[in-house]
Amino acid sequence: MKASIDDVAKRAGVSTATVSRAFSRPDMVSEKTRTRVMEAAEQLDFSVSRTAGILKSGRSYRVALLVGSGKIEWFTARIIEGLNEILREAGYDLVIYPIGDTDARKSFFSDLPVRGNVDAVVVSSFAISHPEIERLTTTRVPLIGLNITSDDFDASVRIDDRAGIKLIVRHLAALGHRNILYMYEQFTSTLGFSSFNRIYGFTDAVNEIEGLRGRTVAVSPGDSIVNVAMSELFASDDPPTAICFHQDSQAIPLLFKLRRYGVSVPDDVSITGYDNSTFAEDAGLTTVRQKPYDMAVEAARKTLALIEGRPIKVDHEIFPVQLIVRDSTSGPRPAGLSKIGVCD
Amino acid sequence: MKASIDDVAKRAGVSTATVSRAFSRPDMVSEKTRTRVMEAAEQLDFSVSRTAGILKSGRSYRVALLVGSGKIEWFTARIIEGLNEILREAGYDLVIYPIGDTDARKSFFSDLPVRGNVDAVVVSSFAISHPEIERLTTTRVPLIGLNITSDDFDASVRIDDRAGIKLIVRHLAALGHRNILYMYEQFTSTLGFSSFNRIYGFTDAVNEIEGLRGRTVAVSPGDSIVNVAMSELFASDDPPTAICFHQDSQAIPLLFKLRRYGVSVPDDVSITGYDNSTFAEDAGLTTVRQKPYDMAVEAARKTLALIEGRPIKVDHEIFPVQLIVRDSTSGPRPAGLSKIGVCD
DNA sequence: GTGAAAGCGCTAACAT
């Protein structure tokens, strides 16, 4: 059926070695022969099979990407784009392994389907445990972390989440806020390591500032973040004057809805996000920018270097975060939300 | 270095054939032997190499996904999720090929890197030309279309875009609108086929209704859709009372901004999207729902069937669209936008 | 139930 290198060789009247060379090292074959080979190949619809070469070279030309969920949200989409961009042109395929629920996770680390089948493993932003990393190590291939810090990785690229959230907290404090809230969705077991740092970082940053109070609130996955936020705003006589969200994608729905509920942003309450993801700019959301595409490109470069045994300048790289101030933050009302609807 | 099947065989005191069987057909090996083999494998950190099996079987266990852009937006993200979900558990790797700019496109179809290297090619939602499909055919593997119609595909899954946009047009007409606008971003050469149908379908649907006027406007990629929309609204004494967007993601930014410009939705103008993508519900956007994840799952099933030579019930399947009415549409003001700011 | 051995489609070392 499918033409093999032998068929081409026969048709072109040369040996298989010549055909192979015509494709992989054109300069080692005479102009004339090469043309003849290429014509024969074209007629037979022949393309070199990577599989055979792979077997020969011992390299799989495959890179695994481990992600914490089957859902490809903003961050993961950018990561895939960045990795694929660099890896593809180097001849590597990116293969995505979602390690979502507990079962998938257990079976992945027990079967370890990547062992012997990929040249590197990139782990993106989920709380991988030490035993799991240990297990991955038995694959004997480079391990690269994306928004994960661990000495067990051969290389990593991440942002400084503590610094990022600190920018937010200080920005709000400078505006005059003294009572702020941090909201995040309750995580499953696959919570990203980076995420923990944002939450802890919030508390630390708050404690650094005299007179500033900050509280963190976890919203259960089933609950509407809007309703929880509203409850927090109206629950006490001393409501927060600003709410910081763990991700833009949690803040954006609130921005859409608050208006209808009689709360104005930023007049009644300031709102911040994190990521500078899709629609953050359109929404006028004050946020912290991170650039996962750029991080993935760098991670891919490190990955290739490690695979090919080239030295890498920086093993563990920290990408900058930047505060993006927009219209969702301003100074608090003198008396907070209790003044809503009352003309000053 | 890496343990091979021979090492395991030696250690377990059996032949390589037995080791192979212990992994691929456990029932063909005695309980005792199997245990011994598995222990040896565990000690040596051995996993079966797929590459070798692949070479033997002649199947690559790889499926290519051709997409029109390196950017993974809502639709493509859902497609990847759906395909990966089904293909992975069947042992297939999904490999993404973005055929973005003209150069990438030309080189892809001339080199045809998938030939001999994948078991099937899934083409998602971009305007592939006939010669390009012809060229893909030389790979001799099944071709599956996602939101593309063509008899050249062995199977396809798509929505009825004309029916979808008709739902929108009739909904607006029923509300009393008589002058509506269709806005879309000017496409590059990789415009999805499905997209054309939405645009043509709009005009057709409008013409079906007595007294309804409809115009289509292409926004250049560089232009702000918000500014173009505003210009359309204020350009004439007889402005449209509703604007239909080609995708939710084009309508959502407008919803965020219109308020500031003194235009209220839906009182001053009705807005519709298409997709029911992220934030459409939060934004209260009237739209047409399509479920790309489900479509991808079905496409993956068809793909596997075609690869394995199993019969498929329906080659070319059309998924339903559904009108989702929300708060961004209502009856038009009696005198349209010219009445803005004037109390009735 | 298990072993011996051929061969999947190439690449690369060696020979000419």
Added chain:
DNA sequence: ATGTTAGCGCTTTCAC
């Protein structure tokens, strides 16, 4: 510049 040939790591007949 080109040909010959030995494997890469498995799977799978075919014997036993």
